[in-house]
Amino acid sequence: MEQIPLPLHGRGASLNPANRFEPIHYDQDWDEGLDDDERPAPRTQFFRDTTRSIIATNDSPDVGFDASINPYRGCEHGCIYCFARPFHEYLGLSSGLDFESKIFVKEDAPELLRRELSSPRWQPKFLAMSGVTDPYQPIERRLQLTRRCLQVLAEFRNPVGIVTKNHTVTRDIDHLGELARHQAASVCISVTTLDPKLADVMEPRATRPQGRLDAIAELSRAGIPVKVLTAPVIPGLNDHELPAILAAARQAGAVDAGFVMLRLPYALKDLFTNWLAQHFPERKQKVLGRIREVRGGDLYQSGFGKRMRGDGIFADMVEKMFDLAYAKEKFPGSPELSTAAFRRPQETPMMLFVE
Numbered sequence: 001m002e003q004i005p006l007p008l009h010g011r012g013a014s015l016n017p018a019n020r021f022e023p024i025h026y027d028q029d030w031d032e033g034l035d036d037d038e039r040p041a042p043r044t045q046f047f048r049d050t051t052r053s054i055i056a057t058n059d060s061p062d063v064g065f066d067a068s069i070n071p072y073r074g075c076e077h078g079c080i081y082c083f084a085r086p087f088h089e090y091l092g093l094s095s096g097l098d099f100e101s102k103i104f105v106k107e108d109a110p111e112l113l114r115r116e117l118s119s120p121r122w123q124p125k126f127l128a129m130s131g132v133t134d135p136y137q138p139i140e141r142r143l144q145l146t147r148r149c150l151q152v153l154a155e156f157r158n159p160v161g162i163v164t165k166n167h168t169v170t171r172d173i174d175h176l177g178e179l180a181r182h183q184a185a186s187v188c189i190s191v192t193t194l195d196p197k198l199a200d201v202m203e204p205r206a207t208r209p210q211g212r213l214d215a216i217a218e219l220s221r222a223g224i225p226v227k228v229l230t231a232p233v234i235p236g237l238n239d240h241e242l243p244a245i246l247a248a249a250r251q252a253g254a255v256d257a258g259f260v261m262l263r264l265p266y267a268l269k270d271l272f273t274n275w276l277a278q279h280f281p282e283r284k285q286k287v288l289g290r291i292r293e294v295r296g297g298d299l300y301q302s303g304f305g306k307r308m309r310g311d312g313i314f315a316d317m318v319e320k321m322f323d324l325a326y327a328k329e330k331f332p333g334s335p336e337l338s339t340a341a342f343r344r345p346q347e348t349p350m351m352l353f354v355e
Contacts, residue, residue, distance in 0.1 A: 007278045008041045010204050011101075012078035013085075015274065016094035017267040020086075042101040044076055046139065049104040054112035054149075056131060062304045065161070068131030069113065071145040073104035075133040077165065077206040080275045081232050084132045086266040095267040100205075103139060110148035117156045117344070124342035126159045136166035138205060150175040155345050159184040159337040163229070165191075165203065167211040170218045180224045182341035186334060188227045189216050189254075191245050193238045201279045213252045220253025225335055230322075231260035235290030236283065239318055243325040250329040257331055259322050261310040262291060264300045273299075290314060 005014045018025035057067050074088055078100040085095035093102055106112075116122055129135050135146040153160050154175045162169060162176070162185075169176075169187060179185030193199050194209050207215070219226045228249035233239050246257050264272055276284040288299070294310030295301045301311065309315060 004274060004277050007201070007275075008097075010078070011041065011097060012080035012082075012202070012204055012275070013096040013100065013271050014278065015271075016096040016098055017270050019089045019092065019094055020266060021089055022092065042097055044101050044103060044139075047102065047104050049073060049106045050108075051106055052112070053116065054106065054109050055116050055127065058131070060304065062308050063131075065126055065128040065131065067125055068128040069109070069135075069149060069160075070130040070132050071106050071109040071135055071149060072130070072133050072137060072139070073106075074099050074102055076100055076103060076137045076139065077134055077203060079165075079203045079206065080272060081202070081234065081262055081264075081268075082133075083232075083263040083265060083268065085268050085271065087132060089266070096271055103137075105139070105143065106145065107143075109145050110152055113149050114152045117152065117158060118346065124156075124158050124339040126161060126337055126339075127153070128161050128163065130163065134164050134166060134206075135162065136164045136168040140166075141168055141171075147172050147175070150179075153184075154178045157182050157184055157341040157343055159339055161185075161337070162187045164189065165206045165212060167207040167215045170215050173219065173222045173224065176219070176224050177222050180222075183335060183338040184341060186225045186227065186337060187219050188229050188258075189219075189249075190229045190231055191249060192230060192232065192234075193241055194244055194248060195241075198238065201275075213248055216249055216252040216254050220255075225256070226254050227256040227258060227334055228254040229258050229260070231258075232262035233259050233318055234262045234287065235294055235314060235318070236287040237280070239290075239321075242318070242322050243328075246322075246325040246329050246331075250331060255332050256334040257322075257326055257329075259318075260308050261294060261315065261318070263307055264291070265302065269299045294318075 008014050054069055055067055085099045088095055088099040140146050150172050176185045189212050191209060191212050196208050199209055216226045230242060230245050249257060276287055291299055294312055294315040296311055301307055
């Protein structure tokens with residue numbers, strides 16, 4: 001019989017699957033007789049990331065941006081579905097508990113950003129923040145790296161788009177509002193469910209659903225355009241909530257909406273399957289079956305154009321449900337961000353002195 005480790009309170013994953021790049025892996029035997037409070041739960045550790053650049057670029061045709069800032073690698077939110085988990089394997093770590101308990105911090109992020117924006121080689125363009133992990137995970141309240149990066153962006157008036165599922169984003173309404181006055185800021189709030197119990201086990205250290213709706217309302221009142229993003233849509237688990245999520249977000253003030261189908265690359269397949277067995281054993285086969293329906297019989301498709309939306313009849317049904325809800329709620333759509341106000345603060349007009 002397959003051993004299923006007990007869930008860990010406050011963690012999305014409960015094991016560390018093998019790193020696909022490492023030949024040696026420590027495989028722990030779990031004693032199913034242990035009580036939940038007897039399991040060794042790892043404490044979060046933070047490590048300095050000494051990278052010497054902060055703006056990352058990509059050429060993926062279905063991402064929606066080609067430049068991004070990530071002050072943190074790894075994410076303490078612990079969302080079990082996070083497609084970024086396998087990125088930790090490039091650091092010699094695991095996609096599981098390591099991803100949410102070993103966080104790499106780019107302490108020099110604001111200074112590096114200022115240097116790169118100051119360079120004459122920098123052509124102003126939209127920057128996503130973050131392209132991988134959440135810029136407002138819990139440690140941000142203390143380190144304020146995201147806030148300090150936003151301060152730099154506001155000084156340069158370089159357009160930025162925030163993606164988060166944490167209410168802490170409202171702390172930075174001052175900088176975001178300043179950018180928004182120059183059509184240079186937008187915020188995307190991820191709302192995957194309105195059910196706090198589901199959120200508790202699916203996104204254990206992220207802001208609860210009502211807090212995210214509150215963030216949409218606060219940002220909207222401050223004149224900052226907000227988009228709600230249902231990411232991911234998990235077939236058989238939260239797909240039915242799409243209309244309700246869009247309705248609640250529109251009522252809170254969101255001007256746009258989007259969705260992304262669940263993505264399970266590499267070790268994430270096993271992590272998610274194990275999580276289903278722990279928390280929803282009676283629905284496990286249904287959910288996995290539905291995922292295969294939208295992924296051509298597999299648990300994941302990596303092809304551009306299909307990985308975000310899926311394929312097949314069920315994927316079409318989800319998209320039509322989203323489109324109908326979007327039209328019903330009359331979202332006006334996101335305003336286009338502009339680089340017109342970009343400036344380099346250290347540059348001053350040439351003064352002419354006449355004797």
